[in-house]
Amino acid sequence: MPVPISEEQSRQDRAALLDAAEELFYARGIQAVGMDEVRTASGLPLKRIYRFFAAxxxxxxxxxxxxxxxxxxxxxxxxxxxxxxxxxxxxxxxxxxxxxxxxxxxxxxxxxxxxxxxxxxxxxxxxxxxxxxxxxxxxxxxxxxxxxxxxxxxxxxxxxxxxxxxxxxxxxxxxxxxxxxxxxxxxxxxxxxxxxx
Amino acid sequence: MPVPISEEQSRQDRAALLDAAEELFYARGIQAVGMDEVRTASGLPLKRIYRFFAAxxxxxxxxxxxxxxxxxxxxxxxxxxxxxxxxxxxxxxxxxxxxxxxxxxxxxxxxxxxxxxxxxxxxxxxxxxxxxxxxxxxxxxxxxxxxxxxxxxxxxxxxxxxxxxxxxxxxxxxxxxxxxxxxxxxxxxxxxxxxxx
DNA sequence: TAAGATAGGGAACGACCGTTCTCAACGTCA
DNA sequence: TGACGTTGAGAACGGTCGTTCCCTATCTTA
The missing domain is CATH 1.10.357.10 (Tetracycline Repressor, domain 2)
Incomplete structure (x- = not known):
């Protein structure tokens, strides 16, 4: 992909990230779910996840x-x-x-x-x-x-x-x-x- | 210490182990407490802990x-x-x-x-x-x-x-x-x- | 077209997990 | 006394964690 990411795309990705994390955390507990799993489920690269949320x-x-x-x-x-x-x-x-x-x-x-x-x-x-x-x-x-x-x-x-x-x-x-x-x-x-x- | 451990001592150690684990687990959560910490708090060697409980x-x-x-x-x-x-x-x-x-x-x-x-x-x-x-x-x-x-x-x-x-x-x-x-x-x-x- | 900036993909890092193993020290019995 | 068996102390192992970094591909701008 190109240089910057559109604000609209960013909003959708953030929502997808929260969707994936919420479902995983609720179903299995928070500590039991690793960030790699959140990455896979959300389809977002780890780098971008950590740009949305520092930790x-x-x-x-x-x-x-x-x-x-x-x-x-x-x-x-x-x-x-x-x-x-x-x-x-x-x-x-x-x-x-x-x-x-x-x-x-x-x-x-x-x-x-x-x-x-x-x-x-x-x-x-x-x-x-x-x-x-x-x-x-x-x-x-x-x-x-x-x-x-x-x-x-x-x-x-x-x-x-x-x-x-x-x-x-x-x-x-x-x-x-x-x-x-x-x-x-x-x-x-x-x-x-x-x-x- | 000597060869076998008396049954009475074993009972006391088991109680001490459960005491230590209960306090730690309740205060901080189960996954947040490692077995090394249980060992330190109970004063029992890891080997004996795993003889009491296999996992x-x-x-x-x-x-x-x-x-x-x-x-x-x-x-x-x-x-x-x-x-x-x-x-x-x-x-x-x-x-x-x-x-x-x-x-x-x-x-x-x-x-x-x-x-x-x-x-x-x-x-x-x-x-x-x-x-x-x-x-x-x-x-x-x-x-x-x-x-x-x-x-x-x-x-x-x-x-x-x-x-x-x-x-x-x-x-x-x-x-x-x-x-x-x-x-x-x-x-x-x-x-x-x-x-x- | 060439230079630059930024993205994605994933390897890499240090820390820590649960569990196992090594090994020296000690008490018991022949 | 000396061989044996069991213990305590903690190092070691493989795996996984949260987080960072490297590198290539791509698009923008001159």
Whole structure:
């Protein structure tokens, strides 16, 4: 190829690189995937990969960040199609059920990255915490509209479902979490507020 | 040292090896810790380590298995000091709060191991699933006595609390999960059973 | 057409991995 | 006492990691 690379081409190559790395990292773990494998899967020369990202750690962070945008975007799009606030909270768990059923589902990419690199990479740790905070804050908007005193019960049910489905390979935890969430919603619609969640 | 090694000494050395490996693996991840580091921390020659466990994978499985016994034993001992069935379920979350507050707490060792090795080691995957099944089954005994229709709501709250506290470093999720669990218990004591959890 | 700049392909590098092997030192028994 | 067997300490091995470098091919510009 010639002298410079077009900006459009560069954008596509960067996306292909992130696609390849994300799929490999999620399926097999981050440390288990070497840069040579990322090169083969992306079709990009190693030199260009290292021009995009100076180190593997930077690539990992970029993968997590882009996945966060896509993941939360899809979640929000699904949930906010539902109008009634209580149903909207429950729709979160329907979306999770769909995710759990996808082939290759292997739990939460951020939880996995945290377990593997959270203690050795400050940048990865920060990215994981940022994602979890954003997830929590998004749910807080929905639970507030539904009259719940706080988002935490719903958040914990969702996190528990993700982790459990990831390990067992069974999407059922999404439905169990949805049932529990319905109880929380009903309890705060009807009567009690004493032992609130 | 002399010719054979006494059985008692062997037991102690094996325990020291598992102690050292568990602490290192939990703190820094499994792949990030080399066998040389396990050797230094345990004070055992590499040769003896490989006589105990033919491969690192076997050591990892043994560490997880022994941790499972100790972890579930401590949980059960704490919880079953409480007599009233509903309070007994809630005591689970008090125990979690104590665990989360310990220095070096970094989430669930089995979830972390699953994220790192679940897709590459069949033996680790089986050990992780076995632990989660045992945890689920233990909670089922307590929730049944408390009149809940199933253990899953409580299990998911507990799993969510562990994962969230591990990432944020804040023990508060244990208290939020306890509050949500109290709502689930109250809902099934008082009235509804329609949208059960 | 000739000179220059930049790209791709992949070898090369140093470090470290899990695992095996060598070897001297020591205690036991004939 | 002397041959034997087992140990501890760590060097060594083959492989792989993340990262860098070399070299040729290609396109642009004069």
């Amino acid at each position: 593997k750690e930077d690539l990992v962070v970029a993968v997590l960040r882009r996945r966060d945008e896509r993941w939360r975007g899809a979640l929000t799009a699904h949930v906010e199609r539902v109008a009634e606030p209580g149903e909207r909270v429950l729709a979160l768990f329907d979306w999770l059920a769909g995710w759990f059923g996808q082939p290759g589902f292997r739990g939460c990419a951020w939880v996995n990255a945290h377990g593997e690199l959270g203690s050795s990479s400050e940048a990865v740790l920060a990215e994981v915490r940022s994602h979890k905070r954003a997830f929590h804050d998004r749910i807080a908007v929905w639970t507030r509209a539904a009259g719940l005193p706080g988002p935490d019960g719903i958040v914990l049910l969702a996190e528990g479902a993700i982790v459990t489905a990831g390990i067992t390979g069974d999407p059922a935890p999404a439905h169990r979490a949805r049932e529990a969430a319905a109880v929380l919603l009903a309890a705060h619609r009807d009567g009690g507020g004493a032992t609130a969640a | 690192k994978e076997d050591l990892v499985v043994a560490v997880l298995r022994r941790r499972d016994e100790r972890w579930r034993g401590a949980l059960t001992a704490h919880v079953e000091r409480v007599a009233e069935p509903g309070e007994r379920v809630l005591a689970l979350f008090d125990w979690l709060a104590g665990w989360f507050g310990q220095p070096g707490f970094r989430g669930c060792a089995w979830v972390n191991a699953h994220g790192e090795l679940g897709s590459s080691s069949e033996a680790v995957l089986a050990e992780v699933r076995s632990h989660k099944r045992a945890f689920h089954d233990r909670i089922a005994v307590w929730t049944r006595a408390a009149g809940l229709p199933g253990p899953d709501g409580i299990v998911l709250l507990a799993e969510g609390a562990i994962v969230t506290a591990g990432i944020t470093g804040d023990p508060a999720p244990a208290h939020r999960a306890r509050e949500a669990a109290a709502v689930l218990l109250a809902a099934h004591r008082d009235g509804g059973g329609a949208t059960a959890a």
